[in-house]
Amino acid sequence: MSYTKTLTFKTQDLGTDATLLLIFDKASDGLYNNKFPAVWKLAMFGASGPFHFTATFSSQLSWLKPATDLGSIVGASAYTPINYNQKTTLQQGGSGVLSFTPPETGTADSVTVVNGTSNSQDVALGSLPQGAFTPVPVYYWNGLGASESTQTKFQPVLRAYITSQYREGEIVKSEIATPRILEQDLSILDDNTTWNLRFNAAMGQFSITQA
Known part of the structure; x- marks a missing residue:
């Protein structure tokens, strides 16, 4: 029996423009040899005001x-x-x-x-x-x-990065160089979840936490 998981990512006055990349690139046999992950979703968030992006995954x-x-x-x-x-x-x-x-x-x-x-x-x-x-x-x-x-x-382990170097659907030939800010097994989530994307200006770091 297949399932569907819907994730909503939200920001409020993030403080900087950011592009969120979602991908299934957890280490597995043959990865970056003859098997390559493709960028699943991309979303852009502005520096000020509210933004949200919804992604739905089917198993x-x-x-x-x-x-x-x-x-x-x-x-x-x-x-x-x-x-x-x-x-x-x-x-x-x-x-x-x-x-x-x-x-x-x-x-x-x-x-x-x-x-x-x-x-x-x-x-x-x-x-x-x-x-x-x-x-x-x-x-x-x-x-x-x-x-x-x-x-x-x-x-179905979803990972998230902040990077503007890729396109949606792009075949990723090597590990993404920017820090990973989320790793989540989608199979154990509720059907609908909300996630907050934040930026710590003092540290220069992004984070994602479940609301």
């Missing part, structure tokens, strides 16, 4: 064939919802159209994708909110060879 996962532009995932040419213990195969029809096979039983506690085409393919894993047109990417794999597969156990 319903999906494999997708990503469409990329200048190092960012901008859409999907094909996708299929996937659950733990399932696998799907990316295939190419006679007209060259890519599609995923219906999910079938796979490896326990993982989601698996097989490249069933004759060429190397990039694939991505995304979160698929109910009613969404396409999945929101969270991880990207490049150069999955013909007949090769990859499997992963997604951890």
Whole structure:
């Protein structure tokens, strides 16, 4: 059974302009080798007055064939919802159209994708909110060879940073250099939570605390 978590981030007279980056980049097998996190959400907050930003995460996962532009995932040419213990195969029809096979039983506690085409393919894993047109990417794999597969156990551990160096959907090729100000397992949160973003001018540091 999938779940949805909605997080609202708020500021009041923050004291400086800030860009909040949300990403699932907790250390895992293959990270920054052939598996790369994608920027999940970006939000901008002004120095004075009230600001708020709401982000909704769905635990319903999906494999997708990503469409990329200048190092960012901008859409999907094909996708299929996937659950733990399932696998799907990316295939190419006679007209060259890519599609995923219906999910079938796979490896326990993982989601698996097989490249069933004759060429190397990039694939991505995304979160698929109910009613969404396409999945929101969270991880990207490049150069999955013909007949090769990859499997992963997604951890819904959200991390937050203050940085304006990235775009939403950007494929992050190395660890983010700015300090992490939040690490939160979304699976244990209430369905709706509020978070306060603050800036300590004397220390030059940002912080996020749950309201």
